[in-house]
Amino acid sequence: TKLSNxxxxxxxxxxxxxTYDRSKLxxxxxHIGLGNFHRAHQAWYLHRLMQQGKAHDWAIIGAGVRAGDAAMREKLLAQNCLTTLIELDPSGTSAEVIGSMIDFVAVEEGNGPLIAAMCDPAIRIVSMTVTEGGYYLDAKGGLDLDHPDIRHDIDRPDTPRTAFGAMVAAYRNRRDLGHPAFTGQCCDNLQGNGAVLRQTVLGLARAIDPELADWIERNATFPDSMVDCIVPATGEAELRTARAIGIADVVPVTHENFRQWVIEDNFCNGRPPWEAVGATLTQDVHAYEAMKIRILNAGHQILANAGELLNVPTIAACMEHRDIAAFFRKVQSEEVVPYVDPVPGMAPDAYLALIILRFSNPKIRDTTRRVAFDxxxxxxxxxxxxxxxxxKAGGSVDxxxxxxxxxxxMCAGTREDGTRIEPNDPLWPSLQxxxxxxxxxxxAWLEQTKLYGDLASQPDFASRFEAWLKKIWSDGTEAALRAYLSQSN
Ligand code: NAD
Known part of the structure; x- marks a missing residue:
């Protein structure tokens, strides 16, 4: 029987x-960007609160600004917005159905329904996961006002294309109606993610209507946060796992047995008591996010490009691959950990050990392809x-x-066994x-100044890069990894 209330x-x-009465929520x-991650993370935290009898007035309405989100909407609405979360731990598999999401806004060009939903004074937080690349940043990290989507939203602010254009339109209506502003909460993996969201929203608002931008600046807040839980994409294997458990969910989510959420306590219009279910509310998110982004997220990239080239299907398999795993450990301990500060209760070395354990979890089918994306x-x-x-510190960058x-x-688009790597980046044609x-x-690679800035003119880095790329093309990825591993520092 199909999953439903x-x-x-x-x-x-x-x-x-x-265990709570969903009809009373x-x-x-x-929440904009209803992918897998949100449901395994923020929606799970909220569900836990609801199980404790708290936050029943904070239920989530899903939303999306891309045509593709309409399919997810259909599927979720057909099962009353319930989601099955399947925890894949080396010690065993368990499942729970969460109910913290209660509706999904219609996905339409011009985003009218989304803007209307965000104008409801009951909505006090607009959160999002729209990927790291979704914030329209230019090479210097500022807002790219020349991007066609941003230009579109400046020219047609009533029928915006982007999540940020929709937020600006909603802020305007709320101001005009005398409603307080909502908090904008970014849950993407970006350093200073609240500041990035704030910059995009305010930059766009300023280009549309400077007075409105001033109002948003005075009234809205955009807390920084560090989010963490490894959540693979759902494919056939994950659907099979759900069926084996006996749940007919067409969009189940699998995830690891680890979650972390560190949030800057800066909400302009109230918030659920996240700290009651394990989130850390602090005024200093920066050290936590730097540790996580540098060791986990940068670490994922260290594994995934080598993994794609050698056709190693998952991150756990990369951690079992002798050369890739040794490469990961050496780069991390010699060239990453030295630039990571400790956080309360966790030293960088201990965090690296934890990440090695999490990446090695063989039950999580986190595909190399997903991690190599973007x-x-x-x-x-x-x-x-x-x-x-x-x-800057004069350390090794080898x-x-x-x-x-x-x-x-990797961006040449073929693996070493000759198979093709499908495009995996919005900039794919120019990268290729x-x-x-x-x-x-x-x-020619480092001269992509939009990506590398002036790094091509840093001789210590550029000469090592040149030597490595030549070696990879002439002798192969494994030979390059081994040459690196045989050097002792
Ligand atoms: P997903 O592919 O399942 O979902 C991505 C969602 O973002 C979709 O709803 C898509 O329509 C939307 N989207 C993509 N690009 C967009 C854009 N430019 N503008 C607006 N919407 C856009 O991915 P996911 O696993 O849910 O991950 C999403 C983000 O969550 C990641 O990019 C990352 O920042 C964060 N995150 C993910 C994980 C994880 O393990 N999956 C862990 C930590 C953080």
């Missing part, structure tokens, strides 16, 4: 489910800041240069062009 009682006994949050925002956001710190060279080789040019002239 009516069939909750018929779920297998060992599947946990809402009222909305407080609109390199143009992930290399720039996660790896290049470490590289710049290392150059392994980081090799990491960039592996990406430059640069990658092919770099085969004979490696600097």
């Amino acid at each position: 009516a069939t909750l009682d018929a779920l297998p006994d060992d599947v946990a489910r809402p 009222t909305p407080g949050i609109v 390199g143009s925002s992930r290399h720039t956001g996660f790896l290049l800041p470490i590289l710049r710190d290392a150059l 392994g980081l240069a090799l990491t960039e060279a592996l990406w430059a080789r 062009e640069a990658a092919n040019a770099a085969k004979s002239r490696p600097m």
